[in-house]
Amino acid sequence: MPDVNPRTQRYLPWIVASALFMEQMDATIVNTGIPAMAADLGTTPLALKAVSSSYVLALAMSIPASGWLANRFGTRRIFLSAIVVFTLASLACGLAPSVAMLVACRVLQGMSAAMMMPVGRMTLVRSFPKSQLLQAMNFMVIPALMGPLLGPTVGGLIVHWGSWREMFFVNVPVGLAALAFGLRHMPDYRAESVKPFDLRGMLLFGGGTALLSWLLEVFGAHGLGHGEALAWLAASVALMGGYAWHSRHHAAPLLNLALLKVRTFRVSVLGGMFTRLGIGGTPLLLPLLYQVGLGMPAWQSGLLMMPAAAAAMVMKTLAQRVLGRFGYRRVLMVNTWIVAVCIAAFSQVGLTTPIPLIVGLGLVMGLANSLQFTSLNTIAFADLGERDTADGSTIASTFQQLSLSFGLASGTLAAGYFLAQAPSGVEGGALPALHKAFLLLAAFTLAASTMFRTLRDRDGDNVSRPGRADAEEASASFRPT
Missing domain, CATH: 1.20.1250.20 (MFS general substrate transporter like domains)
Structure with missing residues (x-):
């Protein structure tokens, strides 16, 4: 470096x-x-x-x-x-x-x-x-x-x-x-030598991710039938599958998907996608819970969203100590359950729930979310050499963008499906439907814990525990999968 x-x-x-x-x-x-x-x-x-x-x-x-x-x-x-x-x-x-x-x-x-x-x-x-x-x-x-x-x-x-x-x-x-x-x-x-630009790979991979992102963005929009949505989804999958084949046979592919063979990078990217299925839907469901379910005005709903953001800033000062003490594997496995429990806990929020309790729940979820994203963002580069930083960052950012879209789509799907069955014109009538949506997102989040089990106890030590793995820091070699 x-x-x-x-x-x-x-x-x-x-x-x-x-x-x-x-x-x-x-x-x-x-x-x-x-x-x-x-x-x-x-x-x-x-x-x-x-x-x-x-x-x-x-x-x-x-x-x-x-x-x-x-x-x-x-x-x-x-x-x-x-x-x-x-x-x-x-x-x-x-x-x-x-x-x-x-x-x-x-x-x-x-x-x-x-x-x-x-x-x-x-x-x-x-x-x-x-x-x-x-x-x-x-x-x-x-x-x-x-x-x-x-x-x-x-x-x-x-x-x-x-x-x-x-x-x-x-x-x-x-x-x-x-x-x-x-x-x-x-x-x-900048790189000392730059490979030729892979235009075909750009069209395949960029086109596939763009099409999928657009499909998730307009998810549930009027005028987009199930057959049409499935056709666009198939086209997106075909393009990205085409890039996967292309990258294996191209001398200098746009993105080196072989980096996913690195255990810590693979866990960060794929585990992050599953995690965001639940976390990504909460910014949509929480305002619905506060405004539609509890009948709060928009300004009060907005204020109740802020404790989580404040807690995230507090966790910034604690994350390194937590990860240094317990390690990435243990933190990600336990914290994923904490995040899921926090999301599920909102299924118990009702018309008589005290505001301080809601604020406290938001604080805990903000702390857990912040620790989760800090862990995922940093372990991604624990075992990548300097020459792979560009590809690693691009792949991580691409999958992060897709996972955020997936998260919002999952929240939209859950809310739309359950609210369609809720009675209208009844105070608190939407609450049971929204509670079910929170439970579904919590289940999505728990799915990520299986991915984090593949980590080893010492994975990420060179990031979270300075001084223990200095000899590994200069190495550009991959750890075994």
């Missing part, structure tokens, strides 16, 4: 976290303002579905190219360019005079956001020794947790007190601050 200025190491996590905060907030804040956008632009809310789906499509399609671009042009140039484009696109979204212009600017946002997550993560991994990686990557957990929780609340408040256009202007000062610090402290890494 090259020598890095201590000031760079001090500011780099904040720079990456700021960029990711913009991305996560923007991905969740927009849906709140769609009715106001439709009224102002003279169209229907359904016609504005493209505002969110275009962002998801551009994001999923562009992520696979991020690793190659960073290796070819340097992490500094790609990351800072992505911040500039994202900030300008956000400003343009707020000023857009028509639906077509708004959608075009959202595409630019999605393409630039696709560079920020994997390239930022890649830069962090290359800038810190593995013994310090856990502490550095803690900052990446905060935007991932706060965005889905605070985005709808902030969006609702902005639309209530101002204009929908101001939702996009929120990104401008954050982007300018991240750019100012990035120009001074963002390191520049």
Whole structure:
């Protein structure tokens, strides 16, 4: 690992976290303002579905190219360019005079956001020794947790007190601050030799992930029948299966899927997907529980979402000690059960449940979620050599994007199915249906615990227990599966 200025190491996590905060907030804040956008632009809310789906499509399609671009042009140039484009696109979204212009600017946002997550993560991994990686990557957990929780609340408040256009202007000062610090402290890494760009692989893998992300984004939308949805799903699976075959027979594939043979990386990526099936659906179900089930106003519902975000920040200071004391295997297995129990506990929240009890439950779930994501994000790179950082970061970011979409889709499916059977016009009539949805998401989360059993007791020690595995840190070899 090259020598890095201590000031760079001090500011780099904040720079990456700021960029990711913009991305996560923007991905969740927009849906709140769609009715106001439709009224102002003279169209229907359904016609504005493209505002969110275009962002998801551009994001999923562009992520696979991020690793190659960073290796070819340097992490500094790609990351800072992505911040500039994202900030300008956000400003343009707020000023857009028509639906077509708004959608075009959202595409630019999605393409630039696709560079920020994997390239930022890649830069962090290359800038810190593995013994310090856990502490550095803690900052990446905060935007991932706060965005889905605070985005709808902030969006609702902005639309209530101002204009929908101001939702996009929120990104401008954050982007300018991240750019100012990035120009001074963002390191520049690139590969000594860059393989030719795998265009066919990009079309296969990028097309498959984009199609699947779009399908999950419009999941449950009117006009998309079961037969049509299955056809699109089959096309997506065929494209990604085609890439799997292509990558095995191509001398320099776009993404090296052989990295999934590394046990710790495989557990992080696939175990993370199962985990997010449950956790990813809670930002949708919790507002429904508070507003539809308990009859709370939107502002009170929003306030009840904040304890989890606050607890996530507290866990940032505790995660390294917890992982250092118990190890990744034990933490992930036990904490997955804690997360599942917290999700299931919301099935007991009713009209007579005291508010302090709900707040306490939110705090515990925020702590557990934060520890879960910190563990998953850091163990992914425990056994990857420096030469594999770009591919590893790109693969992890791609699967994370898909798993977030899967999580929201699972929440939508559970809520829609059970609420369709709930009586209407009865106080608290939706509660039993929502309680069943929480139990289903808890069961999804528990499925991840089977994946974490494949870890070994010493896996991740070079990240969570500095000094025990220093000899392994410089090695680029894989651990046996």
